[in-house]
Amino acid sequence: MPHRTHRPPIRITTLAVYSEADRGARHVRLADEAYYLGPSPAAESYLDIARILAVAREARADAVHPGYGFLSENAEFAQTCTDAGLKFLGPPASAIRAMGSKSASKAAMAAVGVPVAPGYHGKDQSPQRLWEEARRVGFPLIIKASAAAAARACRW
Numbered sequence: 001m002p003h004r005t006h007r008p009p010i011r012i013t014t015l016a017v018y019s020e021a022d023r024g025a026r027h028v029r030l031a032d033e034a035y036y037l038g039p040s041p042a043a044e045s046y047l048d049i050a051r052i053l054a055v056a057r058e059a060r061a062d063a064v065h066p067g068y069g070f071l072s073e074n075a076e077f078a079q080t081c082t083d084a085g086l087k088f089l090g091p092p093a094s095a096i097r098a099m100g101s102k103s104a105s106k107a108a109m110a111a112v113g114v115p116v117a118p119g120y121h122g123k124d125q126s127p128q129r130l131w132e133e134a135r136r137v138g139f140p141l142i143i144k145a146s147a148a149a150a151a152r153a154c155r156w
Helices: 026-030 049-059 075-083 094-100 101-112 127-137
Strands: 015-019 032-037
Touching: 015 026, 015 049, 032 049, 049 075, 075 094, 094 101
Parallel strands: 015 032
Antiparallel strands: none
């Protein structure tokens, strides 16, 4: 078993942002500092990029973690944070843009050797071409719109 030396914990001041609905939320209570973003509707608080950046400047933050949902997959937010001199603790804007397109994501993964499910992503969407591709891929078959969200877009 490797010998482990005791190291003092790294001290990072944690900042939380919250809307009216989350005033007493756990993340707010546990943070070293908490900043009010705005009313409960997400469009007036958690999705207000300008307000989030203003809070980051006010708090003299070095970095922004986008959380989960809301702006975590928003390339504009990632780029705006970077442009403002903040470390964005998530994928770069270019990766978020690539992930936003299912077909571009799949092509990027295939280009570096990541195994991907077989499928067809060509421009020819004629019934004849789609039938040929379906026979090539095999059955059962899932048909999914490339710009639609997850399982909601799948047709079995």
